Amino acid sequence: MSDQEQFVMAEQADRGGAPAVYVVGVGMTQFGKQPDRTPEDLGREAVWAALQDAAIDPRKIEAAYCGHVYQGMAVGQRVMAQVGLAGIPVTNVENVCSSGATAIHGGYLAIRAGECDVVLALGVECLTGRFRGALAPEEGDFEALQGMTMPSIYAMRARRHMETYGTTAEQLARVSVKNKRNASLNPYAQFKKAVTLEEVMASRPIAEPLKLMECSPVSDGAAAVVLMSERAVRALAARKPTRLAAVALLSGTYEPGLTDMAFEPLTWRTAQVAYARAGVGPEDIGFAEVHDCFSSAEVLRVEGLGLVPRGEYPRFVEAGHADIGGKLPINPSGGLLGKGHPLGATGVAQVVELVRQLRGEAGPRQIDGAKAGLAHCRGGKAAGIEGAACTIAILTA
């Protein structure tokens, strides 16, 4: 670990004294292909659902943070105007696939700073009206022009994991089987049907060893959460507060290149910050929502988080330990592979799932007895660095 990393980590440790933060309301729209819906329309539905779940007077909302990538100017304001909350402070944030989680981080800081007691964090994205098939790379992304698109990057990393640890293509495919099975139990998920290992393996090759069913889809959707300070939880008698014990955000350092493509230092470093702030370790985490944009991505995330030793996650999945009834359920919501991936909404929807699980409201996907859950996003690539943004939230019952 470099001096720079040590400095950042020491400085990022929680300093105490700031108010504790709770999630008191959650809501989301159906995720899926909804090309005729606007960000205002989706955002309104998610926000209303979260406000209704929180059962508070909407006028108690003091500020809003809105995460998105492609929705144009002042999206958060446009959504607030639709839900009757025009006039409050609104901040729009973008951190590629971590945009929604960055909105939660913003709301968390506004409460921690003592500026607000009740904050709305939302994420929204309409993609299917904009992209046919896969997302087009940014103009001027010279790496993507050379073929280094997201599927090929995650395919290379899968190949490295296979070479180093003896991981098989079937083990990777089982990540999709698990997540799509979980999604079939989630009414908000894009994919409604469980699939077999054979179906995943027989699906169209995208970038060897990844098949179509191992890639997250193009989706439209929105999600929202209501955050409160501890004193607001008491003053407003919030019915079901879930502690947002920590939110951590880091960007990637300079590209480590091919030194170890089978491991993800950015996820590891962000996790150290999150664990330190929450005062927990990976051994305390009962389940997690992680950024499974590809089947191989889930492997990199879970191992990078230190939840399973390096190289062992594919066998862990094969043994059923990551299933909803297993030792450490991963992506009980269906994850990006099953629930869908409307970029800005994803990080918020992960927290929606954590809250539902920790409250015992997850219905047929309910995990027994988990006391702490973790949500992990990792956003995009940027030329020369290992990733644009990684976010981790830890929630405790």
Next chain:
Amino acid sequence: MSDQEQFVMAEQADRGGAPAVYVVGVGMTQFGKQPDRTPEDLGREAVWAALQDAAIDPRKIEAAYCGHVYQGMAVGQRVMAQVGLAGIPVTNVENVCSSGATAIHGGYLAIRAGECDVVLALGVECLTGRFRGALAPEEGDFEALQGMTMPSIYAMRARRHMETYGTTAEQLARVSVKNKRNASLNPYAQFKKAVTLEEVMASRPIAEPLKLMECSPVSDGAAAVVLMSERAVRALAARKPTRLAAVALLSGTYEPGLTDMAFEPLTWRTAQVAYARAGVGPEDIGFAEVHDCFSSAEVLRVEGLGLVPRGEYPRFVEAGHADIGGKLPINPSGGLLGKGHPLGATGVAQVVELVRQLRGEAGPRQIDGAKAGLAHCRGGKAAGIEGAACTIAILTA
């Protein structure tokens, strides 16, 4: 004032206990037409200048907030990678013309929350490579399609002010004369030449009564500031701390329509929050940088801030009171009309000017003896609400 407004304002008042925040380094690029420069290139120059001005080890920077509108994904991360600061938490924010100020608000909250002690806030925008002539309205902006573009809105508001208060077209034009004269004293400004009243009045009509020289230009540029907590100021022996006494952010409530186009309730409301947080009143403000996107806009801002009674600012300008040597200098930097308006950079550049003035480093534009300065931005329109975002920062020597 509605219940909603009262609630927001009461809740927005500063709650104390959180660390005080200081600006310890400022930097900006030349503003102007620089179509060949990238946001990374401009951002790097501004950040380096701010770091050099702060005279601190760049590795002390713990997080960055980047404001922009049109620069695509992960701009802040791309700039950080260029200045050797990859790896820290980076948050990209967008609030139309208040984007840069919103980045400062983000950094301010990160310090107030105790999460960071040293934060970089920057704003960057490349417009001339993207737009020929005026900025094109957003797709789907049905108001703009009907002719309600920015120049026509500010022309209508000018007309209303003329009707209500007897303001003359010449008085409005004098705002441009003043700001372009100030800009001629600012080496970073887009316009290098003072202009006469006759030249402004003879410039091409844009939307009656506004002429070309009364409209802010399309610009490229970047600006950056280093923020520190009070304890970091001491621990790192910052040479020239300037207190960031308050940052306030509000979005617009539902469009008041034609009830009083000569006044700006959003600016007024945001000012009340800012004054309350800073513990000062308009009478304590010695000078201000305000969002003069049009000559008439400066009138609405200064009167909305309560710095000059309603209806009186045009005569105040005519009397020379808003000049650098006057009672209440407005836009000593040259403002948007003279310095230029690279959207995301504007709010940060305003704070750069405030700091230079309060330190006594403004050279030929130096204002004597001012102890408190105010920076005001107002961003965009959004269908159905009076404005997307208004931000006010108050700095004290």
